[in-house]
Amino acid sequence: MFLFSRSSFCGISFLWLAAFGLLSGGVDGMAGDGGPMPSDGAARGPRDARWLKVTSPTVEYENDQSAGGRLFAQAVPDMTRYVHDIARRVGRMLYHDPAEVPAFERLTLRIFKFDGIAWKSGEPPHITVAVSTDYLLRYHEGGGDVAEEVRGILYHEMTHAYQHAEGMSSFAVEGIADVVRHRAGYIPNHFREPGGHWSDGYKTTAFFFAWIQEERGFDDFTYVLNQSAHPKNRGFWSWEDTITNATCHSVHTLWDEYQSWLSERP
Template identity: 30%
Template sequence: MKLHVVAAILLAVAASSSLPPAAAVTYEVSNEAASTAGGQRFDREYGAGYAKQVLAAASSFTWSIFSQPSAADRRPVDAVVLAVRDVDGIASTSGNTITLGAGYVAGVTGNDFKTQVTGVLYHEVVHVWQWGLQDYAAHSWVYEGIADFVRLRAGYVAAGWVQPGQGNSWEDSYSVTARFFDYCDSVKPGFVADLNAKLKDGYNVDYFVQITGKTVQQLWQDYKAKYGN
């Protein structure tokens, strides 16, 4: 297990120690693709038991990033569900249910199989807990950016992610937005926690000014300038 994986788990455990008992939320895993190569690999190399531990650790880590020590601060979710299914794509989340693609699992290469799958699950767990998903269709970039920001802070940077300062717009989503939010969080510590809380009422571009005192355009210009591009 790589050092950053250990560090993320330790951070999640530390965060959970100050949170209400984990019994308030249950974690469920089912393999609906057990007859496929990906489903069999999931059972053999990852396993439902380990997946439940990851879901719990990712939830605790997300609560810590979102500054949500109380269940009253969070979305009202009683169970986080993971289903391995024979579907296209890597993973998706609907409500409290995460679907992990068996084809993706079968195709993961390299010696860090568990790390790669865990990074995906951390991203998807954020979607279970983040506020404001009623605005996802119109502003998907902000929600995907927050999910990748949490993944970044947990130490699960994936191969192919952009480097800090790269990207054409703060709305490029995923790792571009995550890197930008990481910069915003350095300008105003707790930026992502504040942004997530405001998203409960839907997205508004004025949130950047309200949180940091600067417009999103100013922040993006400063971010690009910091890295010389």
């Protein structure tokens, strides 16, 4: 049996997704965070055990031990436990059921000097994520909270490790990664501002997606958006079709509503 939020009845594509088994649910299939995971990592029932199995990659950790590398190590004293905690929360934001989660078995986490902030490469079963030690050092010297920034970065990059992206605009891919980071509490609302375009990616797109889910009431939006880029879709993806099928409203209409909503905020 499929359980959908009201958003899931919009558009024929959801019948198509269900026919291909890309939408799942049930009495314990939940949207959003999908319910709490045991904080101690212990499986407390068959369903928890299944979630633990698919969100517990082996972690290979490389740190250049530079000043920025030492800041990372201070922020993350227990690497495997830290990564698994984030992986489990990301998994339950993106998926309803453990059976849907890609077979991501091994993570190589590299902490070293390079231009930029962070990147992800590879596909399941082996993913590599890198974080720049230069960036962490600059962030620290600017007075930033490195521990909080590291956690936010890893929420973003671990979303890339688990999400679907077949045919999806790269700006939407980045928007999903940042909406997960936001929903986890690591992009505060004070970063939200009017203007831009829904396809700008990162925070601009993420806050738009979050508004659709949280303010417009389409509770399954992140889940459905992720499923729209499932490999079985064979790359047939567009902003207009995806947003319309998820909400019964065009992306243009929703963006205009969102901008009006922002302008009314204090």
